[in-house]
Every structure is written in C-alpha cells, then in structure tokens.
Amino acid sequence: MNVVGYIRVSTQGQAEEGYSLKYQEDEIKVYCKENGWNLKHIYRDKELAVPSPRNSMKVPQLFMCVRSQLCRTCDWIIV
Numbered sequence: 001m002n003v004v005g006y007i008r009v010s011t012q013g014q015a016e017e018g019y020s021l022k023y024q025e026d027e028i029k030v031y032c033k034e035n036g037w038n039l040k041h042i043y044r045d046k047e048l049a050v051p052s053p054r055n056s057m058k059v060p061q062l063f064m065c066v067r068s069q070l071c072r073t074c075d076w077i078i079v
Contacts, residue, residue, distance in 0.1 A: 001037045002074045006065055008045035021046065028078050040074060 007024035014020070021044055032039040043061040065077060 001035075001076065002040055003032060003037045003076045003078050004040050004065060004074050005032075005042035005078045006045075006062055007042060007079075008059065008062070031078065037076075037078075039078075 005025070005028040007021050007028065009019065009021060009024075025042055025044075028042060029039060031037075043065040045059050045061045
C-alpha cells in the first residue's frame with residue numbers, strides 16, 4: 001500500500017516537549033514499516049498557530065498534499 005505522511009506542530013510546547021516534527025516523522029516511518037506500507041513522502045507544516053476555516057493557509061502543506069498528484073496515487077494519508 002502506498003501512503004503519504006503529514007506532520008505539523010501548532011504550539012511552541014509541541015515543538016520543544018516531545019512532539020517535534022522529527023519525532024512525528026520517526027513515528028510515521030516506524031508505523032509504515034511495521035505495516036509494510038510504502039511511504040512515498042512526508043508533508044510538513046511548521047506553523048505555530050491553530051488553523052481555522054477562515055485561515056486555512058496556516059496548513060499549506062496539508063492542502064498541497066491533498067491536491068497533489070502523488071497523494072492521488074496513494075491509499076492513505078498518515079497523520
């Protein structure tokens with residue numbers, strides 16, 4: 001199964017206290033390996049703010065992921 005990943009931090013605390021982008025990336029890679037999934041790419045957002053419907057561009061990589069040709073050829077998005 002082909003999958004893409006999506007990671008982000010929304011607060012400085014997440015970035016500093018154990019849920020960094022690196023931590024999330026490592027967890028997705030392990031999860032995919034354990035399940036025998038082919039991880040094609042990981043999209044990353046570093047915005048330190050909570051998105052809202054009026055401010056969807058706070059997560060540009062998520063929107064890029066959903067709209068990308070790569071994502072269309074994958075079975076799942078792992079968050």
